[in-house]
Amino acid sequence: MRIGFIGTGSMGSLLIESFLRSGALQPRQITASSRTLARTERLSAKYPGLTAVSSNVQTVFQSDIIFLCVKPLEFPHVLSEIQEALNPDQIVVSITSPVQISHLEGILPCKVAKVVPSITHAVLSGASLCMYGQRILPEDRLLLEQLVSSVGTPVLIEEAHVRAASDISSCGPAFLAFILGLWADSAAELTGLHRATAVHLGAEMLLGTGRLLTEGGFSLEQLTQRVAVPGGVTAEGLSVLKQHLISVFPELIQATTRKHEHDLTTLDTSFSQLEERDD
Ligand SMILES: NC(=O)c1ccc[n+]([C@@H]2O[C@H](COP(=O)([O-])OP(=O)(O)OC[C@H]3O[C@@H](n4cnc5c(N)ncnc54)[C@H](OP(=O)(O)O)[C@@H]3O)[C@@H](O)[C@H]2O)c1
Structure with missing residues (x-):
């Protein structure tokens, strides 16, 4: 081949x-x-x-x-x-x-x-x-x-879902790296933990979380429940995330969809010209 x-x-x-x-x-x-x-x-x-x-x-x-x-x-x-x-x-x-x-x-x-x-x-x-x-x-x-x-x-x-799917699988590494960077910056600024250590811990955590979800038999809900024991520290952190992240992903999807649709329109025009030329 x-x-x-x-x-x-x-x-x-x-x-x-x-x-x-x-x-x-x-x-x-x-x-x-x-x-x-x-x-x-x-x-x-x-x-x-x-x-x-x-x-x-x-x-x-x-x-x-x-x-x-x-x-x-x-x-x-x-x-x-x-x-x-x-x-x-x-x-x-x-x-x-x-x-x-x-x-x-x-x-x-x-x-x-x-x-x-x-x-x-x-x-x-x-x-x-x-x-x-x-x-x-x-x-x-x-x-x-x-x-x-x-x-x-x-x-x-399905091709109709390619934008939302590639937001996760192709753009996702950039999104997660950005989030981890912000997290590491805050950890360094507020607690003195070395930024490089925070990034290293985050990278290992992402790898392990991915493995738990793909081969460890965990669902997202089980994973959250297992770590966020009632009255614990994780639950405190989760309540902050719930408060602030709720609107982030709808906005992210709307933004990438807008760009995708703009690209589709531009390409439609170029392809129509190409098809007309071929007829
Ligand atoms: N980057 C990602 O993570 C990712 C993920 C999924 C899908 N994609 C898709 O992958 C595609 C390429 O992205 P990329 O990040 O690799 O972009 P890139 O680094 O800019 O690479 C595009 C390549 O295409 C070459 N090229 C441009 N016009 C050409 C022509 N007429 N004939 C032959 N080669 C030509 C460019 O050559 P020169 O070097 O001479 O400019 C360049 O090497 C995009 O459509 C993107 O949507 C990217």
Whole structure:
């Protein structure tokens, strides 16, 4: 199986390196192109056997599955470049949430999937959100999920839920890091605990909490009840959180949804122009 990557910025290179580290792919199976050739050449120097090419069309010619790892607004340009090079047996995987599968299927002659990854795949962890187009066969889905499970956990979701789901799985690491930073700042300022110690404790706590919820058999409610014994310190802290956090997540979801809808509208216009040009 030959895998191509178009765009080797933050997420494209992270996926390549994670697939290699997991052993799911060997460098010789990978072809990559990006706007700046030097970026992909750095990867081919680091992983001998990986092919860095200067054109996206070459990546398409040399791959069975092609991951599109460019920013949403770059999609129309990249798709118009590669559409004629693709054949019906190839699979194009978009890793970005606002590009609709229907848009991709309307323009490309191949099979289409959307897999939204997470930075947590760098440590072979976290969820990848999987959505499939109409041309994807059961065996294609199996193949993609085998590949994705080498770096994380594939989770099937409906495309309509991709924003709320990727807020948690893809943006979540940034949100939690931000919250932990504020917490550590306060601990340092108010108590003198070293900030680095607070961050270290928080990171270990996040890891352990995730494991309790995924493999420890705890539900959120059980975990809260087990730690927050009546009359204890945790209960005091929880009452502060209940008072102040209640409006935060509705606002967060509204804000990310607004941005997502703005991106969808911009992309709708670009894709309509592309489809009209093709007719
Ligand atoms: N970062 C995350 O945690 C995360 C999580 C889930 C999904 N995603 C999705 O991943 C996608 C990429 O995000 P990113 O964070 O990796 O962005 P990034 O670091 O800016 O990488 C984008 C890459 O695309 C390349 N590129 C731009 N135009 C191109 C073209 N016409 N042909 C080939 N390559 C081109 C850029 O090349 P240059 O280096 O030359 O500019 C850059 O290397 C986004 O759609 C995002 O939604 C990201």
